[in-house]
Amino acid sequence: MRAPGFWHGEPGLLSALLSPLGLIYAGATRRRLAQGPRQRVGVPVICVGNLNAGGTGKTPVVIALAERLRDRGVVAHAVSRGHGGTLGGPVRVDERRHSASETGDEPLLLAAFLPTWVAKDRVAGAQAAVGAGAQVILLDDGFQNPGLAHDLSIVVVDAHVGFGNGRVIPAGPLREPIKTGLARAEIVLSVGDAAAQARFAARWGQAVTLPRVSGSLEPLPMGLPLKGLPVLAFAGIGRPEKFFQTLKAMGADIRATHALSDHQPLSDALMTRMLREARAIGAQVVTTEKDAVRLPSPLRAQVMTVPVRLRVADWGPLDAALDRVIG
Structure with a gap:
């Protein structure tokens, strides 16, 4: 499902009309969070979450934190609800045995790292x-x-879209009001390029009273360079345009794009159509790591994956928070 256009930009008439429903949604979230003390499990819990519905770049943040903890000699495990998966769990994800339809795409991707x-x-x-x-x-x-x-809560936000129109579902993209949500967090991590970070700071800087860390998603070097390569790109992530912009910055010759819904299943029929289109226009099919784990196994060799990793401008605030949590 794609986010409605009015969720972003300045609040308009439709957003205003839906605001009473947003108040009801926010009230339900508040009551759910007030249900007694949260349970502890004997080890620190670091929550990588968001205020926005949909993807904001949490999975690369989890991977980066796992690597940071590994450098300290700390064994981290990821726990995920497994959006869209059929497994209720708790089940440890096995890349060789499980499919994305069972676990969800994000856990299957995370399992390659921790x-x-x-x-x-x-x-x-x-x-x-x-x-x-x-x-x-x-x-x-x-x-x-x-x-x-939670011993540490990090709110991740896509710097390009920020908090949208600042209103709660269905009037806007937020699961809860900004002030309410950030009151339970310690750090805001905004993900995006320099221009997006500047826009985020100008639009939301006063609302974010917590320490804010800036990060960007950067593609890893690949054996086959993309510069000048004709590609048909598809992505089923929170904001597919972000992936297409990455390919453009890498110099790819983008012949066609397909923006899918977040977590959209990649059926044989859908992939057959895209592969046929790619052959017709002389292009290589390219996608994200998160989408690649949802590909039918026989088709994976025909689709190029572009991996990205989080680069943090200044690890200082995050390192200090990790040191406080792990002792």
């Missing part, structure tokens, strides 16, 4: 991870979930 658990009940997932040797839990999403206590 032990990852899928659990609809996040407390049960965290307990299973601790039982398997986790010294720190990296909670992928779950900022609005009332079950598990």
